[in-house]
Amino acid sequence: MRAVATLAWRQFLRGLRAGEHRTLIAALAVTIAALTAVGLFAGRVNGLLNSEANNLLAADAVVSADHPLPAHFAASARQRGLTLAHTQSFSSMAAAGDDAVLASVKALDGPYPLRGTLLLATAQGERAARAAPRPGEVWIDDRLAARLRLKVGDTLRLGTLQQRIGALIVREPDLALEFSGLQPRLIMNATDLPRSGLIGFGSRIRYRLLVAGDANAVTAWRGTTEARLDRGERLENVRESQPQVRRALERAETFLRLVTLLAATLAGTAVLLAARRYSTRQADAVALFVTLGATRARIRGLLFIELALIFVLAALLGGAVGWVTQEALSWLIRDSLPKALPAPTPLPWLAACALGLTLLAGVAGPTLMQLARTPPARVLRRELSAPPRLWLSLSATLIAACAVFYWVAGSAKLALLVAGGIAGALVVAGLLGWLLLKGMSRFARGFAARIALRQLARRSWLSAAQLGALAIGLLGLWLLTAVERDLLSAWEQRLPADAPNVFAFNIQPDQAQAFQTTIAADGVSGAVLQPMIRGRWQTHNGKPVEPKRYDDDRAKRLSEREFNLSWGEMLRADNRLTTGAPLADSGWSVEVGLAETLGIQVGDTLGFDVGGTPIAARVVNLRTVEWDSFRVNFFVVGTGPMFADAPTSLITSFHLPPGRDNAMAQWSRAYPNVTFIDVAQVLNEVRRVLGLSASVLRLVFVFCLAAGIVVLLAALETSAPERRREAAILRALGAHSRQIAAIQWWEGALIGATAGLVAGLAAAVTGWAVGTQVLGLTVAINWLLPLYSTAAGLALAALVTVWERRQLARSSALALIRDPG
Amino acid sequence: MTLSPILEAEALGKHVAAATEELDILAGVSFSLAAGASLAIVGASGSGKSTLLSLLAGLDTPTRGTVKLAGESLGALDEDGRARLRGRAAGFVFQSFQLLPELTALENAMLPLELAGRHDAETVAGSWLDRVGLGNRKHHTPRTLSGGEQQRVALARAFAPGPQILFADEPTGSLDTHTGERIADLLFELNASTGTTLVLVTHDEKLAARCSARLRLAAGQVIEQVGV
Structure with missing residues (x-):
């Protein structure tokens, strides 16, 4: 075993020096780099979005109960160095003179809010509150002030207390949590509670503990708290109390998952192509090793260790590149961030490595195992190779693809839609390719077209693999484009500048007409x-x-x-x-x-x-x-x-147009029974999620696009050695370079156009399905995509033909026949 | 004194299934080769020479008959058993050299020694490269070596582990006449000095004439058998 390990290590170093492992290491490293970068970046942005959304909780996390909270929740938060605040919420009558209104009361102690802003209007102007009102003082909102006809400095009755109004509440951060948010609001100091007579046996009070601090400490606290929740206790969740924010966050996550999925698809294709190339180049060495006395077990051991070393190197390289890339992406969006992104964790890198390993084992494994079975007689007859076990390759690829898809997609629906798009594209590509070969072989005229078709038909499996890889590569790119162009725009259009920012409840049917006239006068x-x-x-x-x-x-x-x-x-x-x-x-x-x-x-x-x-x-x-x-x-x-x-x-x-902030107070006075809720904060939060997600997605899109183009070129390069050898033979037989270029153009054009057409069709349908079924957006099928895609396939083929023509011009026919490399 | 046979073939044959019929590519080959002898397998292209060599070396399995190499019946061994036997007893030289392009001359020559787990691989391979006249090209890759030099590396690789028998498939077939002759001289010289048995496939009559025994094949049949 030690001898095998030593030999494997030496072979690895030798291969590294000779550039033999370059393609496979590059493909794996790009896979791991792409998944690490996207995973890290998406994780950090998601962390920020969630923490920003928590502004609507006034804290990073909140535990609440219908009874006083057990001390252990606060103790464990203190142990973790988190900042704490307690609130008690209940409904109570507030009165002034003969008027009495049921108000939603919140009693505070200590600092408040821990996140977000509690904006107050005082006689001196607006200010942000940092802690509870002074004892004996309350803050009330416009609605309560309007209904009780009070202003700052007046007093109101609350239970047995006479409280002075210290300020008016302009904006509260955690309105989202209050189901009684429909009632007028009042904030008081918790030390006034015991003598208020408001709290007694059977009072319906919501007790809350707010915590904030280091993101990891908060996560850990949430974990322990969740495990210790008793009856009537719960962890508050902004996603639950605010469906709008939840939908926006979920959609942002789905978008990022979709982009990661496409990156993984492209990466998987690259790994498959690289493994094939590696396998072809290693076949001679394996045959020689067996001839020189190596057993199959030894060969497998050698290949396994060598591949493991290749993987480790690719994982380190990919991790480093991924890390640097996500740092660069973070730097690029720094100006649009409300605050710094949370620190990255190595988890996405480990997940990317695991995904890379799954791809290597599942997608490339069968090809590499076939390599271990290379017959020794290949040393005498080079055309001999181990027969491929098609069912094994297909099932292993399928299992790996399913595992990766489900893992990355996080939802069976998204995974199935994208996998269905890919499978559909492969089947259609196969059928169309076969029909084209059959049909055109019969009708093709001209030397170049006939030779090209014959060569494609002769390497039918290779042509099919190339067509499939190219179709998947293009499909990945078009889907990315569809995500960026159509789906993201559809999402952005969901929140126009005049999206509603005020809700009005409890309008009586006989007030309807007058109400509409009143708000219309204010520009609504x-x-x-x-x-x-x-x-x-x-x-x-x-x-x-x-x-x-x-x-x-x-x-x-x-x-x-x-x-x-x-x-x-x-x-x-x-x-x-x-x-x-x-x-x-x-x-x-x-x-x-x-x-x-x-x-x-x-x-x-x-x-x-x-x-x-x-x-x-x-x-x-x-x-x-x-x-x-x-x-x-x-x-x-x-x-x-x-x-x-x-x-x-x-x-x-x-939508209440900007600059009409006083309108709501006036309406409250005109329609005292009507409740107005200002949802501008929630709207802003959703806009923030959308805006940040859009910039992040556009950046990640550009990164994935670059990775995708590399895959496409690799796909076109799949048959390059064979094409070069054939070109060299033709040249040796007297074909001039224009004829050879014409043959290569025909070959590339047939493969490129077919793959382009199929990828365009599949991307149009899959993009539409993901948009409507998973993201819940209204999008139409982009029927122009197949057209653009076919043109892009042809352009790529032309590019590769030009490049190969230059390569051919530099090498002699003999050198190419000997080593088409 | 009669030397014990190192290679024996008994009614050896191979047929393959063609599209419409079974095709005999080799039939009824029987011989016995003494240790230290040299055997030339000659014949025109397609006569079955390379097939016979691959059956004798255990690189392929016969459909009929048996082969006994270094006292062991190849038919009784599985593929791994045959590989171990080759690693222990056989060396190879090929027409297309079969050097790994990414390795240097020294590393190529070290390969069989490394596979055998020898710790002195570098020293032994280095001294064999000196012996074939490539002491100053040890760190060159095959791409930078001429055909003759590449075949010398292959000879060093074949002799380095000290095989009992050496299988050579058209060792001069890819070389010009002059270089071919020099490689042949070297091959026979090394063969004589190490006492290795040599089995040589060639269509070069001059080369065949230097061997102590000869098998001539035509259409998969032995048509001349001298000295075995």
Whole structure:
């Protein structure tokens, strides 16, 4: 064994010196570099996006409970050096004179907020708060001030307390967390609570512990906290409380996964081509080794150790290049970052190495194992080689591809769509190639075309491999282009400059016309009022809904909470049916994500209690909702007749033009029953995710594009030695260089155009499928893509022909026949 | 004193399945070669010379008959067993030299010694390169060596492990007459000095005449058998 290892080490060094391992090391290193760079960069950007989204929590992480939180949560946060804050939230009446309004109260102690900004308006102007109000003081929002007709400096009654109004709340960072966010807001100091008489047995209080600090320490704290959660305790999650932000973050992740998937596809193709070339070049050495007395086990050992050494070197090189690349990418987007990216971890590099190894073992393994079976008689007859085990190659490649796809894609749907696109492209490429060869062989005229077709047919397997590799390479590039050009733009268009930034609730039907006139006077146009009614979900298929029946936390909470119901037989513009039929006389239309969480299917019967009246109907359809459109949307929608006698109110969302900040306070006074929610912060957060993701994706796109072009050239080079040898023979027989160039042009053009056409078609269809099915975007199939792609395939072929012509001009025919290399 | 045979063939044959029929590419070859002797296998192109050589060296398996090399029946050995036997007892020289292009002359000559796990590979290979007159070209790669020089490296590689038998397939076939003659001289000289048995495939009658025994093939059949 030691002798084998020593020999393998020497062979490795010798191969390195002679440049023999260059192609394989380069392909593996590019694979690992691309996956490391994309993984590291995407991970860091994702970390930043998540941490920025956490501004909506006012902290990096929050644990909450319906009872005072056990001390161990705070103790473990302190141990990790995190900053802490406690809040208690509840609803209470606030009063001034004869007016009393139910307000959402938050009692603070210590620093606050830990993330984001709590903006206050005082007599001296606006300022950001860093901690709780002084004892005896409260901060209230415009709505409460308007309803109680109070201003800064006045006092209000809160329980048994008389509190002075120290400031008006302009913006709160964690509004996202408050389900009671519809109520006017009040912030007080927690030390005032005990003597307020507000808290007693049976009070419904939400206790929260906010933590912030080093990202790794926060992650570790979340881990231990999650494991120790008891009944009634939960970790808050901005993704859950803000579906718009969740959708944006998920979409950003899917985009990055998609790009990584395409990078992995290109890399896999490069590894396959390089392994084939390595295998061809090593076959003579293996035959000689067996002739000189090496056993098969020894050969396998030699190849294994040599490959392992090649892999280690490629992993180190790729890791270094990947690291430098992601640093460069981070540097390039530094100006668009709200703060520095979190520090990189070696995990993406290890994951990239594991992916590279899977590709090497699965995609290239069978080719290399075939190499170990090279018959010794090859030393006498060079054309001998081990018969390929096609089924083994195909199944190993398939398993490796599936593993890598599932791993990188993170969702079976995305993996299947891209894999389906690739498989489809390969099948069509094979069929089209075969038909072209058959058809054109019969009808081809002219010396060059006939020779080219004959040569392609003679190396049918090699031609097929080259066609396949080229098609996959081009498909990867076109999909990348489609992601960048069509899908990313479609996402950006989802949030136009006039996306709604204000929600208005509880508008009474008889106020509708006046309300619309009022807001129109402030420059608001196109606000559509929709009916809304609160209802408690009571029965599912006739059985009472019990939260304890659900394992999932979100399902538990949803089953407890009141739903905002609406009605309308017409499907809203930003909704899309996924299953079932449109609503008719009676029935529910349920948002597909909610249906999945709660196990609701088309045909189920759901019963709601609406103001004491039970309303039951069957689920007629499931639909997707564009939560990030910021338009009014509902989880559950019924039909008009179902709610005929129910008391309803109206809801709308609209865009309040900039510079009209006072308008909301005026509206609050004019319509005291109407609740206005400013979602500008959430909108900004979604815009930030989108903007940052777009710049990141465009950079990663350029990087992957460069890697893809390398793969394409490698694919075209696959048959270069054979083509050069044939060209040399033709030249020796008297063919002049123009004739040889014409033959090579025909060969390249046939392969390039076929691969281009197929890749273009597959990319157009796959891009459309991924856009609509995975990313939930509205995109059309780009039918021009096959045309561009065919032209690109032809251009590539021309490029390679010109290059090879120059190579040929430099070498003698004899040298090329002896070593076409 | 009669030397014991080092190579024996008994009714050796090989047929391959062609598109429409079975094709005999070698049939009924029997002989016995004493250690230290030299045998030339001669015949026109396609007569089965190289096939016979590959069967005798265990590089391929016969469809009929048996081969006994260095006292061991090749038929009783699997491919690994045959490889071990070659590593122990046989050396090879080929028409196309079969040097690994990425290795230097020294590294090429070291290969069989390294495969045998010899720690003195570099010294032994170096001294054999000196012996074939390439002491000053040890660190050159095959690309920078002439055909004659490449075949010298191949000879050094073949003799370095001290084989009992040397199989040479058209060793001068790729060389011009003058260089071919010098390589042949060197081959016979080394053969004589080391006492190695030589099995030589050639279509060069002059080269064949220098051997102590001769097998002439035509269309896969032995048509002349002298000294074996």
